[in-house]
Amino acid sequence: MSALNDRVKTSSGFYVTKEAPIATDNPIPTPSVPAPDILRCAYMELVVTDLAASREFYVDVLGLTVTEEDENAIYLRSLEEFIHHNLVLRKGPVAAVAAFSYRVRTPEDLDRAVAFYTELGCRVERRAEGFTKGIGDSVRVEDPLGFPYEFFYDVEHVERLAWRYDLYTPGALVRLDHFNQVTPDVPRATKFMQDLGFRVTEDIQDEEGTVYAAWMRRKPTVHDTAMTGGNGPRMHHVAFSTHEKHNILAICDKLGALRLSDRIERGPGRHGVSNAFYLYLLDPDGHRVEIYTQDYYTGDPDNPVVTWDVHDNQRRDWWGNPVVPSWYTEASLVLDLDGNPREVITRTEDSELAVTIGADGFSYTREGDEEKGFKLGNTL
Amino acid sequence: MSALNDRVKTSSGFYVTKEAPIATDNPIPTPSVPAPDILRCAYMELVVTDLAASREFYVDVLGLTVTEEDENAIYLRSLEEFIHHNLVLRKGPVAAVAAFSYRVRTPEDLDRAVAFYTELGCRVERRAEGFTKGIGDSVRVEDPLGFPYEFFYDVEHVERLAWRYDLYTPGALVRLDHFNQVTPDVPRATKFMQDLGFRVTEDIQDEEGTVYAAWMRRKPTVHDTAMTGGNGPRMHHVAFSTHEKHNILAICDKLGALRLSDRIERGPGRHGVSNAFYLYLLDPDGHRVEIYTQDYYTGDPDNPVVTWDVHDNQRRDWWGNPVVPSWYTEASLVLDLDGNPREVITRTEDSELAVTIGADGFSYTREGDEEKGFKLGNTL
């Protein structure tokens, strides 16, 4: 469901509105208590089936820094990070996501998180000693959308290695940028995230108001997480930032040199949504990792919300390069608080893949262009 | 005055502390009322003596976008901006700064600004129609440090041109990043800015605790403004961001091609403080403009505060290249609310220029290195 009134078309082909043009007929109730004050996405806990293989990918290939490791888990951080980790690789029987973890502003925000999710009837677990090394008092929940979310304030500080250029590789990852979640009902998920204090920055819709994806933020970038329409709850990707575009190209070059080019799923390219430069990789378990750089500041409360037409062939790739189908269909399982995979619910609304490619779907390079200009041959 | 206890030396040679290691014996009283909630530095109003010459510099050379102009003023913005302007060039008899303007979170924050500065005994002026085109209800003050500060929420939205790559130049400026102010007593100024809600991210001190400069932020970058020790109140520079380092090099190349290389005052180089890549230019009136890219995220409330030793030759330039003396001594006048230049008060504490170069001063490349390693020949 959408509310596209008052939208303005820009000279770049997308629309802007003052408020997120998304509404839902099936909302999760808004809690009566305040949401925790979330600072930013802070780390993801990934379950991997072969710890050595994952270490090779994240440490030897991507160059993340090992803060700490043991036989069951590896704690990794990016070069500009000062908290203990941005990624936990934990050995387990089924590749999945154990936690999307956010840092909150104060210790008291953990009490707020408990109250917020408890009122929603969610399962909530709090551990004073934390769920992973390096993190203290933490709250984990099974959220109303089925995702395992974590909140923490207390964390071990480690050295920010930003100035340690002797440690940089050509593809150096400097920050965790965002998560991306797959969920069947994007408007419902978006409304819930707005209640949690997130603000929408961009979305993809069609003229009937079907919403295919929405991006939302706490820190003033395009997103801390996004909701991608599809069978879910699943994890679409976790994204790390580089300083410049050539750093992303260097990762591709290195994967070629290591004869691992089949780990490159999509890209590199320029996103329409977010205006960032991107690359999607698949880790040894098929977890998707985005490498990302140079989106824009979104911190003003009236930051214009951008809406892309799902038929605009430049929305996902500004250069009109095709999106590989697996990027739409594949994603990682998520775990409940007992460590069991959550059941995946099928999306019933239109799929972006179907409406943009193939028998019934279409895309255009120039709106209204009768020839479409869509690079079909590149896809089929 | 400083509080360097509990500082930890990093492997990069600087120190980190949990809280800003700055204290003052001569504080401006902390108001009893809350400070306005400042979002970010938003624009600077510069008085220029030759509007055509300034237009050539900022529009034709630097490529800022003209939102609006008339015979007396030009309103300019960067490519990723959606508010009316980031820079106002206003024709006037004396080159100076008329306003350091910040955007606040809500309209009600203007009431807070009035109360905050009124309690401090400052001159405060509020105009519902704004002081410049494109801006609505605004408050201007002569702050306790002598600077003309502005606060506003209401602003005309214009198109964010971030996706308009057909308009990009090789040196495209995408954001306003920060201001930099010259003031005689840095600890006193820092304490005042902390009361206004800023948080210190980095500073430069000596072992006696003399503070030579401090950087402080509202948005989660290294700074929205910095306090540089020197004769003041004066404006040291205003800084715009590029996406990548080559964009900054392209500006240098273009200035060479236009035979305007003498507009390059210092750089390009890598800062120690902020870890950003930088360039300093002088506009036709001698107003200093920094071009800046790639500092780091500072948005967590416990972001480690970095303290540099004033004798560390890599603090101002990570490559140890010398700082040209004019960069320390020259700065722009600032105006009071009647448009008259403020009197400049002489700094009485040690000057950074003096303690690092010349007869009594020294710098080192490696702390404790007897040979110093300072690139003296490059400076004297």
Add this chain to the structure above:
Amino acid sequence: MSALNDRVKTSSGFYVTKEAPIATDNPIPTPSVPAPDILRCAYMELVVTDLAASREFYVDVLGLTVTEEDENAIYLRSLEEFIHHNLVLRKGPVAAVAAFSYRVRTPEDLDRAVAFYTELGCRVERRAEGFTKGIGDSVRVEDPLGFPYEFFYDVEHVERLAWRYDLYTPGALVRLDHFNQVTPDVPRATKFMQDLGFRVTEDIQDEEGTVYAAWMRRKPTVHDTAMTGGNGPRMHHVAFSTHEKHNILAICDKLGALRLSDRIERGPGRHGVSNAFYLYLLDPDGHRVEIYTQDYYTGDPDNPVVTWDVHDNQRRDWWGNPVVPSWYTEASLVLDLDGNPREVITRTEDSELAVTIGADGFSYTREGDEEKGFKLGNTL
């Protein structure tokens, strides 16, 4: 036909040999007279059907410099060029290539060109006043492979604009790099070009010795021209260089901003062959233009010849991204000296497209890998 004896496999997966591992059973006779001493590929004369549309593409979008123009033709050069032009756009009824033009070392080399091609029984035409503006005494031939080749020494010098950074765009084209020709029998064509003084730098073969393409040079880069196996004689592309990779990305970004992303046929990416970074565009007539940067020095007479396995999925794109089928099948007609399109002869040997993709073909990421690792989903 191939001679792969004595080849050595490198740690990068391709092979090197001392001499070009290409032989032909059907050679064009080697002339008894010496070949002209060719310096470099110098310009291409393109016939375009809509001069204004082509001007918009090459001048407004790609930023080539207009040396001279009239109602029938436009003479364009790159920023580092000092001869009159690197590209002539001439208005005509059928989109085609009128000349692949090479500069020779001395005026006397024109006599050698006449003798060389005359002995081969080719049609040869010499004009003291040149065939285009800016060029003096020139020889044009219909070569034994059916291509219109030109040779000249005398040329008007124009200003090299390399230092004019005020004229640079973000995607600035600085040099003409190479041509690429489509011909049915690559070994036969290669042998002929070797007689003309070219040296092979790289090729693509299969284990039976079928040659799919070969790259050859006069100036010490990977190529001045390449022979691509396919129905020919046709022109595959003409390539211009940028300084850096971000310049190529900027061209993509600009095409997106202009809603011309469907002009991007393939890329950007990293070539296996040549190790260069690339992008392929289609001009308004469908002429293919490559943007290219950073291959390697090949000027030593014993420069190792690189042979790629046609089944190596990183040969055409080091990152394993798929080659769009049109890139293999589409090419521009070439003209005879009367301006009539040459008949296109069908290639009878295996096609690279067929042997690498689809029912019978295959590619691998890692040689010997049973799972292949080929990114099939991305292509089919």
Add this chain to the structure above:
Amino acid sequence: MSALNDRVKTSSGFYVTKEAPIATDNPIPTPSVPAPDILRCAYMELVVTDLAASREFYVDVLGLTVTEEDENAIYLRSLEEFIHHNLVLRKGPVAAVAAFSYRVRTPEDLDRAVAFYTELGCRVERRAEGFTKGIGDSVRVEDPLGFPYEFFYDVEHVERLAWRYDLYTPGALVRLDHFNQVTPDVPRATKFMQDLGFRVTEDIQDEEGTVYAAWMRRKPTVHDTAMTGGNGPRMHHVAFSTHEKHNILAICDKLGALRLSDRIERGPGRHGVSNAFYLYLLDPDGHRVEIYTQDYYTGDPDNPVVTWDVHDNQRRDWWGNPVVPSWYTEASLVLDLDGNPREVITRTEDSELAVTIGADGFSYTREGDEEKGFKLGNTL
């Protein structure tokens, strides 16, 4: 001595002529026999006093690849090289240059080298087994200018690591680009090098015709070597190339991180001469190494020769940044064939340092500008 007739001033401020505008009253006789056909500068043999310290600099910091090493010498190459080495570090008592080594086109060119230098009365030594590992039959001479030159064709091939992106560092050096020699009489040296088959590409002169430096090439870049006016024979620097400018910045950043920023003598910056991006470093013995990227193609026989006015402040640095005095005055000793340092002869003509800076000298940003615009404060 100069021949500046027929020079044309360009829009970039320098002059172009058809032939090198340099003449000498005191020429070395032109041999009656042909010069060897030189391909390119191939390697330098450096004597270093502390092999471990030099290894740390060239291998650990700069990332050159060790082809082979023993207790007395280290053989290093760049990533795109296929011959055994581009640099030999040989342990010895006095830091100096033992050989400027060039590769020739054929084995027979060694006979030509012997005849050429023998006729000039130079000391000539030929060794069938080579003077260093990896090189076969070689000729070393003490040339008429006092420099130890080597010529070879036979060389061991090693793997070109250009595609091995897993081995690249952020500051990867991909090619040896050129040498630079200090000699008292530049016109005399230039004339001799022209006899040896070099062609001048650029020079620096004053209006009286004093020549301060000249650049000359065999391969089609701006130079294989340059003659810098000063006390000589000495070696000014040896230069390696990177692919892009950010690679050079990364070397600076790494030196800062290693607290070795005092190894940065000058730069980074954009040269006027050559239009390349540059950085000058000093190795542990004070041997100067340039890191260099992106000059232009010079391979045509009528490539325009560029002459810069010595008073043009953008000739050495296009951005007008000052040249540190040590860059003009310091250089490495060169050895005779017995391994003894050659005597250094004082230059008697004007020094570039003196005529451009200080009491009698001057520079301008804009020719004819009365205010000069020279960034004096930056230097004195």
